[in-house]
Every structure is written in C-alpha cells, then in structure tokens.
Amino acid sequence: MIKNFYNMKQQNIEAEVIPADKEKIKKIWKVTAILGAITVLEFIIALGMPGEGGIFKTITFILMTLVKAGYIVSEFMHLGHEAKALIYSILIPCVFVLWLILALLIQGTAIYDVLF
Amino acid sequence: MASSAIVVEENKDLWAGGAEPMKASYGKLMMWFFLLSDAFTFSSLLITYGLIRFSHQVYEGAYSAFEFSQNYWPLPDFVFDGLPLLHGIHAPLVFVGIMTFILILSSVTMVLAVEAGQRNDRPAVEKWMLWTILGGIVFLSCQAWEWTHFINGKDIGMSLMDGSIFYGANLSFNQYGPPNFATLFFFITGFHGFHVFSGVVINFIIFYQATTGVLARRGTYEMVEKVGLYWHFVDLVWVFVFTFFYLI
Numbered sequence: 001m002i003k004n005f006y007n008m009k010q011q012n013i014e015a016e017v018i019p020a021d022k023e024k025i026k027k028i029w030k031v032t033a034i035l036g037a038i039t040v041l042e043f044i045i046a047l048g049m050p051g052e053g054g055i056f057k058t059i060t061f062i063l064m065t066l067v068k069a070g071y072i073v074s075e076f077m078h079l080g081h082e083a084k085a086l087i088y089s090i091l092i093p094c095v096f097v098l099w100l101i102l103a104l105l106i107q108g109t110a111i112y113d114v115l116f
Numbered sequence: 117m118a119s120s121a122i123v124v125e126e127n128k129d130l131w132a133g134g135a136e137p138m139k140a141s142y143g144k145l146m147m148w149f150f151l152l153s154d155a156f157t158f159s160s161l162l163i164t165y166g167l168i169r170f171s172h173q174v175y176e177g178a179y180s181a182f183e184f185s186q187n188y189w190p191l192p193d194f195v196f197d198g199l200p201l202l203h204g205i206h207a208p209l210v211f212v213g214i215m216t217f218i219l220i221l222s223s224v225t226m227v228l229a230v231e232a233g234q235r236n237d238r239p240a241v242e243k244w245m246l247w248t249i250l251g252g253i254v255f256l257s258c259q260a261w262e263w264t265h266f267i268n269g270k271d272i273g274m275s276l277m278d279g280s281i282f283y284g285a286n287l288s289f290n291q292y293g294p295p296n297f298a299t300l301f302f303f304i305t306g307f308h309g310f311h312v313f314s315g316v317v318i319n320f321i322i323f324y325q326a327t328t329g330v331l332a333r334r335g336t337y338e339m340v341e342k343v344g345l346y347w348h349f350v351d352l353v354w355v356f357v358f359t360f361f362y363l364i
Binding site (some may be wrong): 015016017018019020024025028029032035036039042043046047050051052058061062064065068069072073076077079082083085086089090093094096097100101104105107108109111112115116 | 138139140145148152155156159160163164166167168169170171172173178179180191193208209213216217220221223224226227228231232234235236237238240332335336344345348349351352355356358359363364
C-alpha cells in the first residue's frame, strides 16, 4: 500500500536542487566557532584555577552554559526564527523548571541542616 | 514568447484542517512539544542531582590534598581524570572535553544536513547525515570507555570494614564518594547516552530513507529537520550534563 502511494507520487519526483546560500553556511560555522570558543574558555577556567573561585566560578560556568544553550536552541534548532507563538509556547513552560530548581535546592539545604 | 507554466504546488506544511498553526508543520510542532517534555525530564534529573548534592557535605580541604571519602561529595576533577592509553596521568576533564567537542561537531554536521535538505540536495544530505551518525557513534564509544573506567575504578581502592578493598563503582557502593554520587552518574549519563543511542538509530533510518530516495519521492526533506531537532536537543542536554557533572 505504502509503496503504491509513493509510486503514485513519482510523477513529479526529484524537486530542483537549489544552490547553497554562502551566507547561511557562514553563519552556521560562526555559531560553531562561538560554541567552541565558550567551551575552550570553560576549560581554561576549569584547568587554570582548580579549587579556587568558589561561587563566582560556578556562576560563570552556569552563565556560559546558558549562552551555549541559547545559541543551540535559537540557531541550530532554529527556534529564534520561528513564529513568536511557537517561541513562547516552548520558552514559557520552562518557568516550571526555574520553580523546581528553587524548591529542590532549598529542600536540599534543609536536608543538610537536619543531617549535619 | 517564452513558454511558461503555472505550477500550483500544494503546501505540504498544511495540517488536515487546511491551516498551519504557528507556521510549523504538524510533525515539527509535535517534535517541539515532545522535546519540551523531554527537557522537563532531564531538568528533573539534573535538579535532583542538585538536591542530593546540596544535602551532602562539601570537601573543605586544600585542592591538592583531595582524597576520596564517603563523607563528602567528590571533586569531579579527581574522579574523571583518565585518558585512554595513558594510564596514571592526572588529566582532569580532557576526555570529556573531547567528547563535548565531538557532540557539538556532530550537531553542526546535522545543521548542514538540514540546510542541504531544504535545498533538496540529496548527495549533501547523505554526506552530512553520515558524518552526524559517525559523530554519534564516536561519542557513544567514548562514553563506553568512560563508564568502564568509572566502574573499574582507580589504582587505589577504598578499604572496607571487613578489610577487603573495593575498586570503582556500582549502584550501591563507589570508591569516589557517597553512594548517590555513582547512582546519579549512571542514571543521568546513562539516560543521556540512551538518547544519543536512539538518536543514532533514528538518524540512520532517515539516512537510509535519503539514500534509497524515499525522501526525494516524498518531495520534501522535512524528516531531516525533525530528527535534526532531536539530535540538537541531545547536544543541548549534554551541555548541561557537562557543566553540572564535570565542571562544577
């Protein structure tokens, strides 16, 4: 059945190949370079100052991770170029994640206080 | 006069109701919502890691004097410091760093496959899909090594109460720190690894469909875009796993 369906459509097969858009490909490699650079920077920080930095280092790592995530989602996954309604219907539910972070980390500290 | 023809092309993105909500095809939109739910799953796992880590003691001593102990959470630099073929070298993060780059690169080749698909460029789709699959397989192989290393343990084991020495990790014990440390490691990197594995399988199916011309006959390479979304999501999760497990 399925095979027949495709054969039926075969009359207008092989859509035309459109030549590559140099700008678009350049942009892909630019995002790659940014992602790579941030990762390299993370390494320099992690290896360059082991055991130092404390909370500031942690915050720097998390911010860098969020920047990387932003580039992956908006450029690689193309979400930044979708309709506004789609962008918001994906991003707004993530508020629940923020809530969970807050709730469970407070809970973790509370467990720590009981145990130690 | 030049001959011209009017081609009425049906819009393949229209849903059965004849509309196109949020200017996305049905499949793509549903992939996005699936990924959102998957993001919740991974968030819960990583936040649980945070909860359990916050409820354990922190190592307070000097960095260079660090020793594994059941009493506090280990420093990742000392747990994940191995490299294949280079036994005994303390190289923190280097191997996972390589893994991170492999996954980012395979994400890039996936973007290039999607881009080629939008241009109906079948040879380019095949080429970039193949590179993506290869990147996924290399990543999985690295993870297999990483797990083996983690399970087999270090040269110096952990002395148990009965006088025997325990090396490495399983779901109840591990020489690196509190039992939950290894449990979370297995669960989270394992769940991510399984996502990578299914991603490779799905990518292969679409690669197969591209090479056999199924996608060309369908007239659209949108399938490549959909599996591309999944693949980028796997990369996205790794970015977070990398930070919370290995960096912090």
